[in-house]
Amino acid sequence: MKTTIKDISKYCNVSVGTVDRALNNRPGISSQTKEKILQAAEQLSYHPNHTGRSLAKGKTMTIGVVCFDFYNYFFPELINTIEARAKEKGYFIYLILTHRNFDMERDGIRYLCERQVDGIILFPIGMDKGYVRELERMGIPIVTIYNKLDSHFPFVGVNDRQAMEDAVEYIVSKGYKHISYVTPELESQEKEGLNTYTLQQRLQGYLNGMKKAGLEDIQVLEKGSIEEKTDLLTKNISLKGKTAVLCLCDSYAIQVLDCLQSRKISVPDQIGLMGYDNIDALKYIKPRLTTIKYSVMQMGQAVTDLLFQSIQDPEFTAEYILDYSIVEGDSL
Amino acid sequence: MKTTIKDISKYCNVSVGTVDRALNNRPGISSQTKEKILQAAEQLSYHPNHTGRSLAKGKTMTIGVVCFDFYNYFFPELINTIEARAKEKGYFIYLILTHRNFDMERDGIRYLCERQVDGIILFPIGMDKGYVRELERMGIPIVTIYNKLDSHFPFVGVNDRQAMEDAVEYIVSKGYKHISYVTPELESQEKEGLNTYTLQQRLQGYLNGMKKAGLEDIQVLEKGSIEEKTDLLTKNISLKGKTAVLCLCDSYAIQVLDCLQSRKISVPDQIGLMGYDNIDALKYIKPRLTTIKYSVMQMGQAVTDLLFQSIQDPEFTAEYILDYSIVEGDSL
Numbered sequence: 001m002k003t004t005i006k007d008i009s010k011y012c013n014v015s016v017g018t019v020d021r022a023l024n025n026r027p028g029i030s031s032q033t034k035e036k037i038l039q040a041a042e043q044l045s046y047h048p049n050h051t052g053r054s055l056a057k058g059k060t061m062t063i064g065v066v067c068f069d070f071y072n073y074f075f076p077e078l079i080n081t082i083e084a085r086a087k088e089k090g091y092f093i094y095l096i097l098t099h100r101n102f103d104m105e106r107d108g109i110r111y112l113c114e115r116q117v118d119g120i121i122l123f124p125i126g127m128d129k130g131y132v133r134e135l136e137r138m139g140i141p142i143v144t145i146y147n148k149l150d151s152h153f154p155f156v157g158v159n160d161r162q163a164m165e166d167a168v169e170y171i172v173s174k175g176y177k178h179i180s181y182v183t184p185e186l187e188s189q190e191k192e193g194l195n196t197y198t199l200q201q202r203l204q205g206y207l208n209g210m211k212k213a214g215l216e217d218i219q220v221l222e223k224g225s226i227e228e229k230t231d232l233l234t235k236n237i238s239l240k241g242k243t244a245v246l247c248l249c250d251s252y253a254i255q256v257l258d259c260l261q262s263r264k265i266s267v268p269d270q271i272g273l274m275g276y277d278n279i280d281a282l283k284y285i286k287p288r289l290t291t292i293k294y295s296v297m298q299m300g301q302a303v304t305d306l307l308f309q310s311i312q313d314p315e316f317t318a319e320y321i322l323d324y325s326i327v328e329g330d331s332l
Numbered sequence: 333m334k335t336t337i338k339d340i341s342k343y344c345n346v347s348v349g350t351v352d353r354a355l356n357n358r359p360g361i362s363s364q365t366k367e368k369i370l371q372a373a374e375q376l377s378y379h380p381n382h383t384g385r386s387l388a389k390g391k392t393m394t395i396g397v398v399c400f401d402f403y404n405y406f407f408p409e410l411i412n413t414i415e416a417r418a419k420e421k422g423y424f425i426y427l428i429l430t431h432r433n434f435d436m437e438r439d440g441i442r443y444l445c446e447r448q449v450d451g452i453i454l455f456p457i458g459m460d461k462g463y464v465r466e467l468e469r470m471g472i473p474i475v476t477i478y479n480k481l482d483s484h485f486p487f488v489g490v491n492d493r494q495a496m497e498d499a500v501e502y503i504v505s506k507g508y509k510h511i512s513y514v515t516p517e518l519e520s521q522e523k524e525g526l527n528t529y530t531l532q533q534r535l536q537g538y539l540n541g542m543k544k545a546g547l548e549d550i551q552v553l554e555k556g557s558i559e560e561k562t563d564l565l566t567k568n569i570s571l572k573g574k575t576a577v578l579c580l581c582d583s584y585a586i587q588v589l590d591c592l593q594s595r596k597i598s599v600p601d602q603i604g605l606m607g608y609d610n611i612d613a614l615k616y617i618k619p620r621l622t623t624i625k626y627s628v629m630q631m632g633q634a635v636t637d638l639l640f641q642s643i644q645d646p647e648f649t650a651e652y653i654l655d656y657s658i659v660e661g662d663s664l
Contacts, residue, residue, distance in 0.1 A: 045469055062447070065427075069412060073613070076408035080401060083429045087436075092443055094394075095427040097415050104419075111424055115394070137377050254616045261618070281405070284586045284617050286593070 003046040011040050063307060064094040064112035064120040066105060068146075072251040073279045074296070075123075081300025082121060089308060091118070102126045102194060106134075113138045119307045124149045127195035141310035145303045147197040154310060156303040156320045160198055163292050163324045164205025165212065167246055167274055170290075172213045174332050176244040176272055180219040181206040182229055182256060183248045187222070202248045202276070226252070230259040237271060244272030244332060250279045253289055257331075272332040288329035294322045335378040343372050395639060396426040396444035396452040398437060400478075404583040405611045406628070407455075413632025414453060421640060423450070434458045434526060438466075445470045451639045456481045459527035473642035477635045479529040486642060488635040488652045492530055495624050495656045496537025497544065499578055499606055502622075504545045506664050508576040508604055512551040513538040514561055514588060515580045519554070534580045534608070558584070562591040569603060576604030576664060582611045585621055589663070604664040620661035626654045 005023070009016045014033065021029040022037035023046075040046075063086055070076045079095070086093050094117060096108035105125050112120055119141035132150045135142055143154045171179055183203055189196050203220065210218055221229040233245055233256075247253035253275030260267055267273045267287055275282075278293035302320045310316045337355070341348045346365065353361040354369035355378075372378075395418055402408045411427070418425050426449060428440035437457050444452055451473035464482045467474060475486045503511050515535055521528050535552065542550055553561040565577055565588070579585035585607030592599055599605045599619055607614075610625035634652045642648045 042466075062426075070408040071412070071612075073405065073408075076402040076405075076411075079408075079427075080403070080429065083427065087429075092440075092447075093427055095397075095411075095415065095425055097412065097419075108424075115424075134374070258616050280403075281613050281616070284590050284613070286618060 003041075003044040005046075007044055008037060008040050008046060011044060012037050059118050059311075060116050061090055062092050062094060062115070062117045063304075064096060064109070064115075064117045066096045066098060066108050066112070066120060066122045068123055068125070069097050069099050072249065073281050074249065074251065074277050077280055077296050078300050081297050082304050085301045085304040089304075098123075098125060100125045100194070102192075106131070109135065109138070113140055119143070119311045121145060121303050121307055122149070122153075123147065124195050127197075128193055139314075141307060141314065141316075143303055143307040143310060145299070147195040149195065149197075152317065154306045154316065154318045154320070156299060156306060156322070157198070158292075158294050158299075158322050158324050160201035161205040161208065163276070164202045164246070165209040166205075166326065167276070167292060168206060168209025168213060170326050171244045171246065171272065171274060171332060172209075172215070174244075174272065175242055176332075177215070177241045178217050178219075178243040179206075179210065179215065180221060180233055180243070180245045181248075182221045182233075182245055182252050184252075185222045199248065206246060226255045226259055230256060230263070233271070234260070234263065234265060237265075242272070244274065246274045248276060250275035250277045250282060250289060250291055253291070254281070254285055257285070257289070267331050274332060278327055282329075287331050289327075290329035290332045291327050292324050293327045294324040298322055335373075335376040337378075339376060340369060340372050340378060343376060344369055391450050391643075392448050393422055394424050394426060394447070394449045395636075396428060396440070396447075396449045398428045398430060398440050398444070398452060398454045400455055400457070401429050401431050404581065405613050406581065406583065406609050409612060409628050410632050413629050414636050417633045417636040421636075430455075430457060432457045432526070434524075438463070441467065441470070445472055451475070451643045453477060453635050453639055454481070454485075455479065456527050459529075460525055471646075473639060473646065473648075475635055475639040475642060477631070479527040481527065484649065486638045486648065486650045486652070488631060488638060488654070489530070490624075490626050490631075490654050490656050492533040493537040493540065495608070496534045496578070497541040498537075498658065499608070499624060500538060500541025500545060502658050503576045503578065503604065503606060503664060504541075504547070506576075506604065507574055508664075509547070509573045510549050510551075510575040511538075511542065511547065512553060512565055512575070512577045513580075514553045514565075514577055514584055516584075517554050531580065538578060558587045558591055562588060562595070565603070566592070566595065566597055569597075574604070576606065578606045580608060582607035582609040582614060582621060582623055585623070586613070586617055589617070589621070599663050606664060610659055614661075619663050622661035622664045623659045624656050625659045626656040630654055 005016055005019050009019045018029055019037055022034040065082060067075055083093055094112055098104040102125055122142050122144050123146045124144055145156045148155050168179060183199060186196055186199055221232055237243055247256060253273055257267060257273055265271060275289045275291040278291045282289050299322055306318060337348055337351050341351045350361060351369055354366040397414060399407055415425055426444055430436040434457055454474050454476050455478045456476055477488045480487050500511060515531060518528055518531055553564055569575055579588060585605055589599060589605055597603060607621045607623040610623045614621050631654055638650060
């Protein structure tokens with residue numbers, strides 16, 4: 001038979017209220033009594049019925065995290081921080097990886113909704129108005145990160161456009177006359193109606209930076225594999241003058257670096273390289289990549305804290321934009 | 333008011349059974365009717381009550397994953413695979429990171445138990461008999477990975493001892509006379525009663541390999557930071573003759589490599605280096621690390637599949653030991 005709080009109170013000869021204080025870590029109880037009660041709870045194999053408790057409180061103390069995948073090291077770094085912050089506040093997390101597939105995202109969110117999570121941290125890949133309305137109708141607090149979805153949902157991010165504009169200015173200051181930009185394919189994603197907010201912002205930053213610097217030689221490499229992009233990059237490299245390549249993220253930059261090195265093209269002697277995100281793995285990669293840095297810990301804490309505020313106040317909305325800076329490596 | 337299956341059946345003028353067929357993706361319904369019902373379900377904001385449904389079926393279609401952390405890239409790679417496999421079977425996952433803290437592990441498992449997950453994939457850090465009994469009493473299927481806990485629980489892993497023995501043999505075949513071993517601190521973890529199964533197996537493999545090769549110059553570097561370990565490694569290096577260092581995992585090996593390179597000590601010219609795990613990040617690190625490889629995808633699928641078997645059959649138990657091989661890099 002299942003042990004109840006009453007069983008523990010009888011066993012320890014204390015009131016039900018005292019048992020409740022001990023089990024829920026509330027004040028008004030001596031540490032000795034608390035210890036006794038916790039030991040009894042263990043001996044009697046007491047397990048609170050969380051489903052019942054959560055229905056009573058209207059909270060499941062669970063949040064959902066709907067993320068893309070873990071291939072880009074940036075994401076597990078961020079989830080590490082989110083998980084730690086949530087745990088600090090007594091919350092546990094559901095993890096759903098969408099692999100940037102809209103159906104997986106929608107199914108995942110529906111599932112979380114059915115499981116009555118208290119809120120969701122969403123890296124959105126969906127974006128259309130119908131989808132936004134669907135999410136609003138669910139009535140669950142949602143905070144967005146990486147891609148923006150709608151002003152209705154709080155958002156955490158970096159001013160990607162300005163950061164990429166600054167990156168171009170920085171590269172130009174190093175004497176580069178040609179700057180190419182590497183990004184995942186945008187057109188096909190847009191055709192599918194997917195959310196490309198961050199990709200767009202970063203691309204726009206590159207274009208703005210080029211315009212500001214008076215550089216007309218725009219080269220956006222979005223189609224094909226990293227190998228194919230590297231082929232295009234390195235074509236006529238010696239004829240062109242000092243050339244650099246700016247990548248939308250470090251994960252791409254280290255792949256480009258690998259391709260260049262396997263072709264015996266030296267970075268930065270023959271071509272300059274810059275990334276974005278300052279992922280942990282850069283510590284181990286030579287030459288040290290020049291990149292854009294922001295605090296992943298701050299980002300993870302901010303998105304989790306905004307979600308807690310949204311859980312408290314369903315009308316709450318805010319944007320949290322993180323500071324960034326350029327990390328001067330050895331790749332430019 | 334909450335939309336029910338009856339509302340949808342009225343709205344579409346079909347039977348409740350037909351609605352159920354459409355919503356649960358069962359055969360015996362035309363694709364046209366199915367489409368109509370799914371659209372109606374969306375328009376009417378229908379959300380199945382998963383809690384009710386799971387109580388009826390006795391399943392929540394949720395599994396818990398209790399892992400250490402994401403600092404070692406091996407773990408997110410594995411979780412990626414586990415999540416994908418679970419999703420294939422219609423399961424969602426709770427993620428709990430314990431940071432190798434026993435209290436966090438125990439609290440996490442209790443929480444999962446309260447949330448009535450169907451099963452748990454556990455990277456155990458706890459190990460004592462009382463804890464094993466506690467887990468057994470919970471009556472939830474648990475499959476262990478990385479560290480063994482008790483023969484009662486299915487386990488997935490690599491024959492680490494044999495693999496490390498083979499690693500030593502391989503290093504010796506490359507002409508090395510001195511082989512040091514780098515591992516996290518074992519003694520303090522053992523004193524705290526923590527589970528060091530994998531650490532022990534790998535260390536034992538090194539010791540066995542050294543014995544078999546007739547090398548008596550055992551050097552196990554477990555205390556201090558990576559910098560301090562590297563100091564000890566490189567002391568008298570030129571006097572000693574051809575020296576290599578074997579690390580318990582790639583995550584340590586790339587840190588040692590970084591320390592060596594920052595001291596201008598060349599790998600493999602001045603010192604040889606070997607890791608274990610063949611993590612993805614190695615692709616981008618020069619020189620290419622020699623390491624032990626096994627299939628992370630196979631490991632993730634195996635542990636998830638064993639858990640599904642345990643959910644079907646509470647008496648099920650098994651050990652799944654993966655094949656491994658040596659990846660010949662440029663670091664020896």
